[in-house]
Amino acid sequence: MPLETKLTARLVEIFSAIQGEGLNVGTRQIFVRFAMCDLRCKFCDSAHTWGIPSQCRIERTPGERDFETHSNPVPGSLLLQWVERQNQPGLHDSLTLTGGEPLLHAPFLVEFLPLLQQFTPLPIYLETGGHRPEQLAMILPYLDSVGMDIKLKSVSGEEHWAAHTEFLQLCHNSSLELFVKLIVDHNTDPAELEQAAQLVAQVSPQIPVFLQPVTPLESSNQPLRVPAPEQVLAWQALMKGTLASVRVVPQTHKMMDQL
Incomplete structure (x- = not known):
């Protein structure tokens, strides 16, 4: 499929794996991980995506981790070829745009996603910090589902309430599949969880919310502690006073040693 040569992406990696978070947990997805993030969450397990690497790594065979390296930025035409190589018939349930923060690449995506939709029937799923x-x-018409974070200052060090509100309303108005994810740790402030529940409920109390206990990082100097069971039970009960669906799901892909 012809593409303008000026259409380029700054990537970290492309690979096939089992989704470990949110509404699509357990499904098989093609992950396109974009470089760059404008947030600096304390719990981030992908700090290597904050900048733009000189090279990206591309899986040759879905799930085999037989990576090859290519220089950044990557032509859009080559990205389509790599997606085609991953997309074996019947294997994947969707294609995930992840990062970093994929929306930092909106000028690229607004041109690329219509071409991708012509290229594959796979639903397009966006993982995002929910703050842009x-x-x-710019890209809502080309998305099938969105999993957005609400950042809690007590956990992440980030706070974007106004942007989260506008973001969530845009998603809800578009009628795509939508859920919200909140990372929680031992120091989570219940008042922030209550504020998050009210934010979601004002848009729609039917939007599914996932409480995700933080996964401590061995390489991190940040004092991250998994919340106690009684904390999680209390927080779920607190949010269910306002919302219809609040689920507690850990990062299952890390349990399976998936990327």
Whole structure:
């Protein structure tokens, strides 16, 4: 399929794996991981994505971790070829745009996603920090589902309530599949969880919310502690006072040693 040569992406990696978080947990997906993030969450397990690497790694065979390396930036035409190589018939349930923060690449995506949709019937799923509504609006027509974070200052060090509100409303208005994810740790402030529940409920109390206990990082100097069971039970009960669906799901891909 012809593509303008000026259309390029800054990537970290492309690979096939089992989704470990949120509404699509357990499904097989093609992951396109973009470089760059404008947030600095304390619990981040992908700090290597914050900048732009000189090279990206591309899986040759789905799930085999037989990576090859290529220089950044990557032509859009080559990215389509790599997706085609991953997309074996019947294997994948969707294609995930992840990062970093994929919406930092909205000018690329607004041109690339229509071509991708012509290329494959796989649903397009966006994983995002949920804090860039203007960029979201650019690519909403090409998305099938969105998993957005609400950042809790007590856990992440980040706080974006106004942007989260606008972002969530845009997603809800578009009628795509939508869920919200909140990372929680031992120091989570229940008042922030209550504020998050009210934010979601004002848009729609039917939006599924996932509480995700933090996974401590061996390489991190940050004092991250998994919340106690009684904390999680209390937080779920607190949020269910406002919301219809609040689920507690850990990062299952890490249990399986998936990327």
